[in-house]
Amino acid sequence: MKNRKEKVDALIIGFGKGGKTLAPFLADQGLKVMVVEKSSLMYGGTCINVACIPTKTLAHRAHLLSQQAGIGIEEKKANYAGAIKEKDELVAFLRTKNFDNVNGHPGATVLTGTASFLSPHEVHVKTQEGSWIVEADRIFINTGAKPVVPDIPGMTSSLVYTSAGLLDLAKLPARLAIIGGGYIGLEFASIYAGFGSDVTLIERGPLFMPKEDRDIAQEVQKGLEKKGIRIRLGTRVNRIKESGSTATLYLTSSDGEVEELKADAVLAATGRIANTEGLNLEAAGVERDEQGFIRVDERLRTNVPNIWAVGDVNGGPQFTYISLDDYRILKDQLFGQSLRTTKDRKNVPTSVFIDPPLSHVGMTESEAISKGHKVKVAKLPAAASPRARMLKQTDGILKAIVDVETERLLGFTMFAADSSEVVNIVSMFMNSGQPYSVLRDTIFTHPSMAETLNDLLNAFR
Known part of the structure; x- marks a missing residue:
């Protein structure tokens, strides 16, 4: 033609x-x-x-x-x-x-x-x-x-999915293995654990969420494990074998221990x-x-x-x-x-929609220090919020990083209910260039998750 x-x-x-x-x-x-x-x-x-x-x-x-x-x-x-x-x-x-x-x-x-x-x-x-x-x-x-589909023998199995393919799976897998501990892997782990799947998250690296401050990463890991999600760090998937409706993952840990993991579905979440x-x-x-x-x-x-x-x-x-x-x-x-x-583009907010969501804008504490800032840090448990207690979502933490010399807010992380909304407020404020005390003294509705910003930043007084 x-x-x-x-x-x-x-x-x-x-x-x-x-x-x-x-x-x-x-x-x-x-x-x-x-x-x-x-x-x-x-x-x-x-x-x-x-x-x-x-x-x-x-x-x-x-x-x-x-x-x-x-x-x-x-x-x-x-x-x-x-x-x-x-x-x-x-x-x-x-x-x-x-x-x-x-x-x-x-x-x-x-x-x-x-x-x-x-x-x-x-x-x-x-x-x-x-x-x-x-x-x-x-x-x-x-x-x-x-x-990205990792170069692992057995990845062509009908029981191995990318994120798009898993979304079309009409039947809930009783056992789900997730290869990769990035944002996509975390979101799917949280979703499927919420529906009742037995979820194992496998990460090759030795650190959980290596780009986050250790205190934040530990809170997130604790929250996910509370949902029954098993997190295997420093673990390599050597190959996958399909037998009927079961996939067997052959794993090797950083200390050389070899084991097998059975799953009804495997998600490859190793980047894009x-x-x-x-x-x-x-x-x-x-x-x-x-x-x-x-x-x-x-x-x-x-x-x-x-x-x-x-x-x-x-x-x-x-x-x-x-x-x-x-x-x-x-x-x-x-x-x-x-x-x-x-x-x-400055102070672009991000959110990972685990449960509760993890949101961040600006620098982490470690980033701020590495760039030469002298900082002061405030933390607040999510359970301190009346709104969080009303929602029955008391897991989590809020963290703010302020430059000692300029009094500017350098970074904010919120692992708590409604963080994907609150982080937008903080992003806009950070781009205004005002001292953190302006946000600290801003009037927010009550009861709301936004008003936790008052309590968090009040710790700097």
């Missing part, structure tokens, strides 16, 4: 947060825009389909279930099946809404197919209906990232890499860094003048809200004053 040719002003490859927000904006500026997405199951991007939305939906249901006493395993299995169904319905709704928001926007078209560069301005797109040659003045790569397979970036001359992510400058420009990389694929922090900020940078660059850059 002969290739159909199309000329557009802007071509966006991938349907992630940055690209799907950019497409209608560019169309509103009078540009002819095309968005290419490889799969009809990925309209809206990673967050909506296989990451933030489905996992947080399950995390909420798991939390509600964990708050109920006397629930048997059969009821937990039924709750899990119901949560998966609810998740699927929500994802399908959002996927359709996102497709309509772009494809239904005047001047923008979605083409479902695989994209491959022919030159810096031409892309071959193969669809089920045929092939296209799309010529574009500007091209934005927004293909995201994908899970740029999703550039098949793009043929070489034909466009687009450079990648040592980790395979597309190399960009502070304005998200690649080394090729008419090509930009947006979202996870460019190697920046892998969060949906960072992809959205990528859009803001492009918007300002193309139709604004070109003032916004990635260097403007």
